[in-house]
Amino acid sequence: MKKFFSSRKLNIVYSVIAIAFMWAVWAIAYRAVGNKLIVPSYEQTFSELWEYLKSRVFWTALGNTVLRTLIAFLISLALAGICAALAALTNALRAALRPIIAFIRIIPTFAVILIIMRGTEANKNIAPVIVTVLVLFPIIYAQIMAAVDGIDVGLKNLVKVYKISKPIALFRIYLPCVAPSVISQTGANISLGLKIMVSGEVLAFTLKGVGGLMEDVYLSYKVANLAALTIAVVAVGLILDVLFSQLSRITKKWSGNK
């Protein structure tokens, strides 16, 4: 217990050192560049951030962005789960899915946004979700397939020898084997999703979203506001990462480690 606390305290110290380092880089860059339109001061940036935190528009935009990110994550997870289940059934299906997944992984997001944007205001809200799904889906699919491939051969033999029915094998043996690995990556996937979502919103100029706010302040040369919004997104991303990483506690008892 004592060791746990000391290592935890050390981790906090390391984190504080890393934050101080980034702060120092910012301060040096600010002095070196000497142009507030390129690198804003941190006093000005945090002052703008404080103003945002008091603004209803900001919270609405942030809520919309986080909600869209969660929707995009859930769609990606569902699609990846279905495709992985199909790929796990036969090698033929796995081979057939390979070029499709590769195409989705490679397709330029900007092209997708331009295609979707040729329409109404509603598409400005949908385009970032589609782009986020296109980025997250192949990643989550690869994570699930890696977990499927990592299932103990002994368990596969157990299913064959004892002729355990397919639904029981899937839901009581294979899925719980795959779940800990996939769930442990949920936090990282969601924070990556948030990053893509904000980029998508900037490109699509989604007004009711953090990306839309960023695009707006960028066009008005409000660089300190842009930096403030970036800090807010990073903070929300970190919070989501930490919150969803706690999910892995649920599956801890299933893992092979004591």
Place this chain on the structure above:
Amino acid sequence: MIEIRNLTKRYKDLIVYENFDFSLEEGKITCLLGRSGCGKTTLMNILAGLTDCEGQVPELKCSYIFQSPTLVPSLTVKGNLALVCKDADRIGEMINRIGLKGKEKSYPVNLSGGEAQRVSIARAFLAESEALLMDEPFVSLDIKIKDIIMKLFMEIWREDGRTVFFVTHDTDEAIGLAHRIVVLSEGKIVYDETPSSPVPRDIGSEEKLRSELIDALLK
């Protein structure tokens, strides 16, 4: 009798078995003894339907005790046994039998190696099968635990009376458990103890058998 006829098994250019004949006496424990890489596990997997081959091999409904316990990590002791048996009373009796009363709700990660292998043995006996196959089931256990679990296995088997086929490279395990010991070398039978003997054997015949088995293994 469970009979295998003209079995041929190749891994690319490597011939493991060629026109191999083998039989198991029903209701007895047969042991296939051999050095590492002689094809013991391959034969076991062929009987279990895990490996394909050419020849006449009966399609058996099997129970299998693997080298490692191979328990489902997300299921409790009871849950693991329920995968092969729907009768809760039988599961409860078997848990008592293997000395794990009070650990029904434990996950495999919280069991010792010996406890996990007991669950594996219980699962094999709870499953309805024509034959019980064991692939070096005691190899990962320390000598004290191994002795306890071998005794437990024999106790349950005496009541169950199922046909058992197991492979090992340990002569003491073979002598301690099997009615009939067959020594395999490079895909061929080099020693076959027929007719089968009672278990336990008397001390004199055990010593003679041990020396014969070691000779056969060194051939």
